[in-house]
Amino acid sequence: MQLPASNKKYILSAVLYVAAVISVPFFVGFSPYYLYLSTLVVIYIISVMGLNITLGYAGQITLGHAAFMGIGAYTVSILTLRGWSFWPAFLLAGLISLLLGAIIGLPAIRVKDHYLAFVTLGFGSIIFLFMTNEEELTGGFRGLYGIERPQIFSLSLSSDRAFYFFVASFLLILTAAGLWLLNSKWGRAFKAIRENEKRAEMVGVNLLAYKVAAFAIGSLYAGLSGGLLALLMRFIEPTSFPVTESFWLLIMLVVGGRGRFEGAFIGPLVVMVLPELLRGTEGLYFVLFSLISLFILIFWPSGLAGLLETLFEKVFDREMPGLTK
């Protein structure tokens, strides 16, 4: 099948984005620690990409995103520990996140902004309580141990390097899918809702359908990233997905640049790597990290991706090519 030129462009962009990410360990080295950190960053990029669809593009505030990572992680862990093979468990994790995301999207038709933030925050709290209290299923605070990484044909993913590329291949697929979605008419409808809901409705946008879709797709990304996180850790506990984790995801997106595709890549990279770089400052690192984040928010509200665009325009006197915003 001949792909339209525009689709080829998205696939090429996706390859470039992912190549940039994958090249990181080649620079910093393949030590177990760096590989672990790089894999973690890739997993969070997938999650923040989902948050970017819901919040960055469609403008629907959510503070329950981490809950969907938890749902994905627990679904994969519970099922594989009970003998399911990885793929059906992983698909089901995605499906459950998608459906629950759609349900969480329903109130968005009536509640907006801060109120929507509270609704989603409530959902996050309920899921956290479920993870801690349903001990038989989730292991409660003790968590779940011994999650096995799958084998792909004869290739074992138990080595960290193989697993890193396994996760990166998901990043590639989900990046291409995200670029395609956001450059389709759906993407434009999402932005229309974000920019002017009243007018969007009056030019025929079915608010309910698109809001539900934005939540469902964003949650799907979070669920899948959660499933991968369980495989990386091989152990999960509720404290990996508290309500505050949703705030961290939000900080990653805002620092990276919400409503800008590169934002979901830059944010997790900066927010997760910066504390490592500041480790030498000991007790001060959190203060410095907070100050740097604040500085970014005050001077570049469009995040580091926005700053990058502005710099490109200043230097080359034209718009940065291949933008999806």
Add this chain to the structure above:
Amino acid sequence: MSFFRINNLKKSFYDLQALAGVSFEVKEGEILGLIGPNGSGKTTLFNCVTGMLKVSGGEVFFRSREVTNYKPHSLYKLGVGRTFQLVQLFPEMTVMENMLMAIQESQGSIWTRLFSIGEEENRRKALELLEFLDILHLKDQIAENLSYGQQKLLDLGMVLMSDPELVLLDEPLAGVNPSLANNILKRISELNGRDKTFLIIEHNMEAVMDIASRIVVLDHGEKIAQGRPERIQEDELVLEAYFGG
């Protein structure tokens, strides 16, 4: 068959009755002016008939089909478009994207919209309309960077993108300089000549008397007069509503 009919339309906000049973008809191919002092219920009527507000009573018919409380997006697909008193655009999108956004949802299903089918045809149509409205040179500009008058024209362009049969314009001339106002009026007349039906709220009396074939006057949520412009200008109830008795 009536084209667009409002029957005994009522809207209350708690104790305040904004519309107290208004009835009138818009005939196919005409320009109907809707006038009345501030607070007389004109915009509330627009909001009720386009589904932005739930009505408290009465019915709305479009081509003999009851469309009372239809959602705005459903009504848009049936062929009813509207503009707002304050320009409503997608500020961070370009002029062209605003135009394309205005038509995409009336084509195909939500699933086909995942693939950008039919975009070239829409682009061509947008270019034609932008040229008709004299803002073709702005097609790649971000909408929020346009002057207010240019935004008004874009607003009008957007509502025309999906070829609605009935166009509701809420004060198309407000805040626009006289020469641009003339330009907008000329466009409306030309479109009316191409069989577009208009229902227009306007405070510029001279303009509305000039362009409308019939006028409906609201005061305190009630229809106090309707008829040809020259008759409305001499109607005692109308004069009283505007100038006080």
